[in-house]
Amino acid sequence: MPTARQIFEARQRVQGIVRETPLLHSPALSARVPGEVFLKLESVQETGSFKLRGATARMAALSEEERRRGVITVSTGNHGRAVAFAARRMGIPAVVCLTDRVPAVKRDAIAALGAEIRIAGATQDEAEAAALRIAEAEGLTLIHPFDDPWVIAGQGTIGLELLDRLPELDTVVVPLSGGGLAGGIALALESADPALRVIGVSMERGAAMYESIRAGGPVEVEEYETLADCLSGGIGPENRYTLDLCRRLLDAVHLVSEEEIAEAMRLLFREERLVAEGGAAVGVAALLSGKVSPAATDRTVVVVSGRNIDPDRLLSVVG
Numbered sequence: 001m002p003t004a005r006q007i008f009e010a011r012q013r014v015q016g017i018v019r020e021t022p023l024l025h026s027p028a029l030s031a032r033v034p035g036e037v038f039l040k041l042e043s044v045q046e047t048g049s050f051k052l053r054g055a056t057a058r059m060a061a062l063s064e065e066e067r068r069r070g071v072i073t074v075s076t077g078n079h080g081r082a083v084a085f086a087a088r089r090m091g092i093p094a095v096v097c098l099t100d101r102v103p104a105v106k107r108d109a110i111a112a113l114g115a116e117i118r119i120a121g122a123t124q125d126e127a128e129a130a131a132l133r134i135a136e137a138e139g140l141t142l143i144h145p146f147d148d149p150w151v152i153a154g155q156g157t158i159g160l161e162l163l164d165r166l167p168e169l170d171t172v173v174v175p176l177s178g179g180g181l182a183g184g185i186a187l188a189l190e191s192a193d194p195a196l197r198v199i200g201v202s203m204e205r206g207a208a209m210y211e212s213i214r215a216g217g218p219v220e221v222e223e224y225e226t227l228a229d230c231l232s233g234g235i236g237p238e239n240r241y242t243l244d245l246c247r248r249l250l251d252a253v254h255l256v257s258e259e260e261i262a263e264a265m266r267l268l269f270r271e272e273r274l275v276a277e278g279g280a281a282v283g284v285a286a287l288l289s290g291k292v293s294p295a296a297t298d299r300t301v302v303v304v305s306g307r308n309i310d311p312d313r314l315l316s317v318v319g
């Protein structure tokens with residue numbers, strides 16, 4: 001199991017590759033819901049999402065021999081781009097397995113970073129199985145998108161930045177898919193004060209962690225087209241870390257609809273002039289829809305986790 005100490009170690013290891021992201025007060029959201037609302041903008045992280053934190057922390061822990069052989073990963077896009085970026089910075093060869101559903105902007109960004117792309121299957125679970133086979137056959141190290149102690153610790157560095165900038169915060173609302181992001185942040189915050197609340201948010205169309213927490217074990221869900229493409233995919237039938245972390249440390253998990261996600265993207269764009277991809281806007285959607293309802297004295301932080309959306313798709317939603 002990852003520890004809070006590992007998150008501090010991860011913070012040191014990722015220096016020079018990962019940037020500290022801004023935490024901005026949101027006038028638009030603070031006007032609509034009780035208390036004060038702040039946005040943690042992982043959307044302006046290098047590579048356009050927080051995934052760079054976990055990927056870099058994990059790859060910094062590779063042995064010399066593992067670096068020489070190279071890494072492989074499977075991704076809905078953002079993790080693949082993060083691995084490709086960190087691999088290039090560290091001089092490590094990288095293979096990224098994608099499903100044919102991954103948006104072209106994400107695929108092109110990965111290719112531009114020099115990683116080898118292999119299209120493997122129609123679903124996230126099929127692509128993951130393919131990556132495991134290739135890793136085995138070619139002696140590559142799999143950089144898991146969420147279920148790995150170093151990846152979780154890397155994402156948890158967001159929690160340390162929040163405590164640095166806003167130690168009086170009460171609640172953090174976090175997009176939730178495999179649970180590395182929410183689990184890492186919850187681990188960091190719990191070590192500071194168990195009373196801090198961490199709330200996960202997923203889309204209604206394919207909420208694997210939500211269903212798995214309810215069932216008490218990994219549940220496979222259907223994958224659908226959704227605005228929150230970066231949140232699709234299962235938690236893995238052999239989930240080792242994130243299910244347990246999320247079950248123990250998340251105070252609640254909420255689901256939001258496609259229309260609620262679109263509404264959140266519009267508010268961010270039109271009123272805060274911020275770009276968020278669908279999966280990154282689910283926290284804002286949970287606040288706007290009243291599923292998360294802060295008290296009048298609360299300081300609520302919403303993690304805006306990425307901005308890698310195809311520009312035409314963005315305009316079709318916010319225009």
Ligand SMILES: *Cc1c(COP(=O)(O)O)cnc(C)c1O
Pocket residue numbers: 049050051078079145146175176177178179180181182230231277279280305306307
């Ligand atoms: C991967 C991703 C998430 C979900 O992170 P998990 O660690 O899988 O829960 C949220 N937002 C964006 C933009 C992502 O790329």
